[in-house]
Amino acid sequence: MRLALENLSCGYTRSPVLTGIDLTVETGEFVCLLGPNGSGKTALLKTLAGVLLPLAGRMNLDGRSWDEWSARDRAGRLAYVPQAHAPVFAFKVIDLVAMGRTARWPLWSGPTEVDWQAAERALLMVEMEAFADRLYTELSGGERQMVLIARALAQEARFLVLDEPASSLDFGNQVRMLQTLRRLVRDGMGVLMATHHPEHALRCATLVAVVGEGRIQQLGPPAEVLTAEHLQEAYRVPFLVSTVFDHNCQPIRICVPHIN
């Protein structure tokens, strides 16, 4: 399955924050979206999630144009993971995860045994099964983010769109989350993730897009895109890119902002 954006413009009002986006995400691909704050990453992801309407250009999902899909059908193919939030009402974790399957029933229906099991399976995949009966509002930011990923998994979509999922996670949870995502990509899912960590893109992505000044500045494999100059250009601070070796003496590239 393929998600293709052609000459897409997106934004919150009529004036676009991002224009001329040409980007293709295949299932089995892990695409990372980098760019400074306010560069329009979230606007692009929300457009994909069906929250914002595209301002211009074309979006194709599975060979069909965006407007041919109903919100319901789209939700069955593309799942959106927002940043961890605090809802007003204290929903149980298992209820929240089951909400991922809402698009599968007619409007007046609710989850059945099959759906509860799918919700539990999704929690199991992010290793949060022990939290099923806890209240979502009582969880930490990292736990909430994992629950939201589980909800997207319960949706059983082929594409996963994540908005800075690492921003509220500690190092351990960041690594575990990326491992989960990478496993999903190996199993044939397509992932599009906005991130503020070039490290994560280097480690996981098959394709990296750097956005800035209202358009995609760089697009390509992580090793080509994530160079010191490109990152410096995007974030306007110096970057250090170097190589370290892991336990098996395999070279690993790292890039960090340089604070002097």
Next chain:
Amino acid sequence: MSGPATAAVVSERSSPTPRPGKLPTTISRRRAGHGRGHMAVLVTALFISVLVSLRFGAHPLSWPDLLQLQFPSWAGSAHTDRETVVALLYEIRLPRVCAALLIGAGLSVAGASYQGLFRNSLVSPDILGASSGAAFGAALGIMLSLGIVGVQALAFVTGLGAVIGTFALSRAMGGSHSALRLVLTGMVVGSLFMAGIAVIKTLADPYSKLPLITFWLLGSLSSVTRGDLWLLAPPVVIGSTVLLLLRWPLNAMALGEEEARSLGVPTGQVRMWTLISATLVTSVAVAVAGVIGWIGLMVPHLVRFWIGANHRDLLPSSLLIGAIFLLWADNLARWLFVVELPLGVVTCACGVPVFLLVLRRSQRAWSN
């Protein structure tokens, strides 16, 4: 989340693999039966409440009085003859009990739905101006001596008109319907009608009209007749049914419309049907029984505290508890003093302590 410490360098081999064989089915089983126990208790409580309520009133009825209707052998120990009991029950008590059940259930379900839709647990079903609109219409009707049917019809029309006005104004202010703008516009429209009510109260005859208007503004079921049920029942039953059918998508709406849309929920449809149904229920309830405050705000709170936030269980339980609550409030209003109390006074007097208790206990739960 406290797994073994993971090496700083991500290695493929340490990636956790799913365990498809091991599925904890305990949760599913618990889910499947969830809420059924509550519902059984509530239905039983409702049934008993109705039976007990039939005995209350200016002319108290004993159990043998009621039993003789079905079992003639009880007629010997009855204090009231059969014809009087039949007349009393079918003309006065049953209509009143049915109205209390319908209004209590309807206002509570409407309140729970509004709170979910607007993501605010302090919202009550009259937030869009339905009550104050209907109250204005009723006060106007009383001042113009329209008679009971005219008063109710005018109340219903102005109640609906106020909500439609809220929508029109909110749309005129900006392109799309944001929940916050809708609530704020509702408050503005509501206070406009309140001002109108104040004008009518100033102009109304202080001896014949003003007491009626005041009593009506505090809500009462004392004048409910069998004919009123024909006005009340269809909108309440239809509106509540629609709200009950939409209770799962309402869960997603309670996370925010953006998120609901990304989950594939047709948010416009859910919002429209929820608003129409809840407004219909509220307007007709106010038109028949006057302004009965607190119940639509308090009952959903109480239920949320008792069985949780999931609207799937919240709405049916709110419906039953709201019905039981208003029935007992009406019993108290009839029984407490020689003169009948306005129903709104009783719901407020009962509601406030319960509400404070819930607030206090839930505060404790949050701080843990």
